[in-house]
Amino acid sequence: QVQLVESGGGLVQPGGSLRLSCAASVSISSVRAMGWYRQAPGKEREMVAVIPWGGVTSYANSVRGRFTISRDSAKGTLYLQMNSVKPEDTAVYYCYGAAGSTQYWGQGTQVTVSS
Numbered sequence: 001q002v003q004l005v006e007s008g009g010g011l012v013q014p015g016g017s018l019r020l021s022c023a024a025s026v027s028i029s030s031v032r033a034m035g036w037y038r039q040a041p042g043k044e045r046e047m048v049a050v051i052p053w054g055g056v057t058s059y060a061n062s063v064r065g066r067f068t069i070s071r072d073s074a075k076g077t078l079y080l081q082m083n084s085v086k087p088e089d090t091a092v093y094y095c096y097g098a099a100g101s102t103q104y105w106g107q108g109t110q111v112t113v114s115s
Contacts, residue, residue: 002024002025002097002099002102002104003024003025003104004022004023004024004025004095004096004097004104004105004106005022005023005095005106005107006020006021006022006093006094006095006106006107006108006109007020007021007022007023007109008020008021008109009093009109009110009111010110010111010112011112011114012082012085012111012112012113013113013114013115014085014086014087014113014114014115015084015085016085016113017081017082017083017084017085018082018085018111019079019080019081019082020036020079020080020082020093020095020109020111021077021078021079022034022036022077022078022079022080022095022106023076023077024076024077024078024095024097025076030099030100031053031097031098031099032052032053032098032099032100033050033051033052033053033055033096033097033098034050034051034071034078034095034096034097034098035047035048035049035050035051035058035069035078035095035096035097036048036049036050036069036078036080036093036094036095036096037093037094037096038089038091038092038093038094038111039091039092039094039108040088040090040091040092043091045094046060047060048060048063048067048069048080048093049063049067049068049069049080050069050096051069051070051071051078057069062088063082063089066082066083066084066085067080067081067082067083068080068081068083069081078095080093082111085111085113086113087113087114088113089111089113090111090112090113090114091111092108092109092110092111093108093109093110093111094106094107094108
């Protein structure tokens with residue numbers, strides 16, 4: 001079983017920063033993409049940022065220029081650096097991984113942007 005475990009969420013003020021982490025048990029050789037999605041109350045889950053293996057990193061228009069996705073292959077960890085956060089960034093953030101035709105999801109970590 002592939003496990004994705006998020007951490008780093010919490011309360012942050014508008015304009016502030018935080019970093020989300022996702023520890024992945026999946027072997028890097030089996031992964032074709034990893035990323036971050038989020039779901040706000042009453043809304044559908046949406047893509048935030050995705051790193052396709054061998055492809056171009058994608059960002060949602062709403063976070064481009066503010067968020068940065070990265071990974072440490074040696075540590076098996078995916079990161080989302082969130083800068084200049086806005087109240088509309090408030091959501092549960094989920095780590096995502098794709099291996100073969102199977103999609104994997106973490107349990108989610110709450111990010112609340114409020115003054």
